[in-house]
């Protein structure tokens with residue numbers, strides 16, 4: 001991009017656009033090369049302005065939430081990377097619905113619901129992403145998913161027009177939402193939650209939190225579960241039984257604690273992780289004739 005085009009771009013979004021910003025610090029894996037251009041909007045008008053500018057310049061745009069379910073290429077990401085995380089906003093309760101903006105951390109939504117004895121989101125405890133990232137991934141645990149209690153989702157369509165999609169019109173499945181196909185940006189959502197018994201809600205959340213703490217790896221940077229569970233079993237069980245726990249490529253290691261986690265022992269590259277994932281896929285396939293597919297999203301150039 002020539003400097004005059006860059007100036008035009010900077011002028012349009014009115015705030016600082018970072019050039020060649022390393023992305024590793026914005027991910028829970030602590031892995032990833034630079035964004036060609038990096039932008040953290042302050043509000044939705046700002047976001048739309050940036051996306052419009054990128055579109056008019058023919059520049060691809062990638063949305064990043066809290067970076068807890070991504071593996072970013074060592075070569076980084078071409079075009080504009082927009083990081084949507086906002087910790088100063090709070091959900092609001094309106095006409096029986098909890099309204100929340102996409103960049104808000106899930107933990108904020110969860111606390112908001114629990115403080116008002118609203119039940120249904122307890123299983124999202126300890127998922128370190130944003131509301132937008134969680135809807136995109138249809139995140140959840142213990143056979144529950146965030147989509148269950150959604151009333152509607154507000155999006156910016158690929159052509160940058162606003163739309164509201166009702167829950168019943170959105171295709172959701174296990175760790176799948178139609179947003180993974182159509183490139184819409186999730187702006188916000190409304191949840192319909194039932195009043196419940198506060199003590200029960202809090203004790204359920206606490207039980208899930210401690211079960212996760214006991215099972216998952218928190219000592220080293222990671223991106224949660226690497227592979228989706230196949231329909232009838234757990235990916236972690238297959239990986240462990242295929243003898244992959246502790247396998248290492250470079251500084252990436254199959255966690256000794258939870259076999260479906262890959263941990264960054266310090267300085268792991270995306271290439272290390274991808275090679276390790278390949279080894280795991282081959283070993284599991286050779287042993288069980290089941291091909292694991294990644295749950296994490298690979299962003300950038302992996303060719």
Ligand SMILES: Cc1cc2nc3c(=O)[nH]c(=O)nc-3n(C[C@H](O)[C@H](O)[C@H](O)COP(=O)(O)OP(=O)(O)OC[C@H]3O[C@@H](n4cnc5c(N)ncnc54)[C@H](O)[C@@H]3O)c2cc1C
Nearest residue numbers: 063065066067068069129130132133134139140186223224
């Ligand atoms: C220790 C640990 C434990 C975890 N436990 C769980 C668990 O129990 N259950 C579970 O489901 N997941 C779990 N995860 C994975 C992860 O936290 C979730 O998938 C989370 O919802 C991702 O949100 P994020 O904001 O970090 O998204 P990111 O990782 O930043 O992005 C994920 C994808 O969503 C897209 N995206 C993000 N925001 C938007 C938006 N506003 N509009 C459109 N696209 C968007 C990105 O482009 C990317 O493709 C865990 C991760 C870690 C590190």
